[in-house]
Amino acid sequence: MENPMQHSQSKLFITNMMESAIRIGLLFILIVWTYDIIKPFVIPVLWGAIIAVALMPLTQKLERALKGRRGLAATILALASITLLITPFVLVSSSIFDGVSHTIAVLQSGEIKIPGPTQKIADIPLIGDKLFEAWALFSTNLEKAVIHFLPQIKATVGTMAGVLGSGVGTLVMFIVSLAIAGGFMAHAEKSAAAVSTVAVKVVGKHGEEWTTLIAATIRSVLLGVVGVAFIQAILIGSALFTFSIPAAGLFTFIVFILGIAQLPPLLVVLPLIFYVFSTHDSTPATIFTVWVIIAGVSDSFLKPMLMGRGVDVPMPVILIGAIGGMISAGIIGLFLGAVVLAIWYELFITWLKSEDGRDKEAIGDDAKDEANPLVSAPAHSGADE
DSSP states (O other): OOOHHHHHHHHHHHHHHHHHHHHHHHHHHHHHHHHHHHHHHHHHHHHHHHHHHHHHHHHHHHHHHTTSOHHHHHHHHHHHHHHHHHHHHHHHHHHHHHHHHHHHHHHHHTOOOOOOOOHHHHTSTTTHHHHHHHHHHHHHOHHHHHHHTHHHHHHHHHHHHHHHHHHHHHHHHHHHHHHHHHHHHHTHHHHHHHHHHHHHHHHOTTHHHHHHHHHHHHHHHIIIIIIHHHHHHHHHHHHHHHTTOTTHHHHHHHHHHHHHTTOOTHHHHHHHHHHHHHHSOHHHHHHHHHHHHHHHTTHHHHHHHHTTTTOSSOHHHHHHHHHHHHHHHOTTHHHHHHHHHHHHHHHHHHHHHHHHHHHHHHHHHHHHHHHOHHHHSOOOOTTTO
């Protein structure tokens, strides 16, 4: 039969267990509610932190030029970045709107004249014949061509509308992120101290080192991914404008986006090469082809030069993290993936060094024991004497 002491202990255990379960449940509910509240701000805050880390060196230079006015320097950079972000979007949007308006006006007037394809189009390997037939159909009987390709046209228009809508949403998100970045840059010391304190609390003595590593990794990815994409866009865009390619600005912007997304710019360049060969003489078309192909593959030697600078982490680790992060989490994964892999690499190196240190310490202790005659000499008992 259970004695009163055991009954009291059992009752106290059940009471404590129920109270703990209730507290954990309430804490879980509070965390879920909190996450639902802050969820819309998570991505803009992350982007704001990334942008602030990337622009901090420029903010410090501008601060010195403004005689120590950090807030003004951060505000100027944030507003300049917002302007640089909005301007190309407005130009591209107005170009698309003008193109659509002109197309609608031409369709309403009924005066549509599409030039027929040349034999060079038919000579293109693999796709030349089908491209020649489709182009010829549009040039000779537009109404029949539209009816024939109506499903593809609807799908393309729907895709373009979706891309434009998501582009507007992304633009708004980045404007908010730049405003948040301005706040981070204006209070950089306090923000860095808070992050370092949290990092030390979470991971221990290496927390402050890892915050420095995270900042350096973000700058490395920005330079090696966004910087390379910008260089490629400039090189290819200059070729497009030089040879008077229609919608050269739009194609340049697409090349820049593809470069950030780690997709080859040749996806845009190859169709343009076919277009140039069909509309230009052989010599300028060949020059254009060599120009854009060299620019398209320039990332193969630019990334090893730019990515990983200032970071004591091998470039392949950062590159794999950036590509894998982008595949799993989108554009922001470029930075988060590189940061995560860089931290894991540092953890691995720290673990290896700690194991080497233990081995060396053990070897050192053995050497000291051998060198000490009182330790190495066998003890003699009185019986031996």
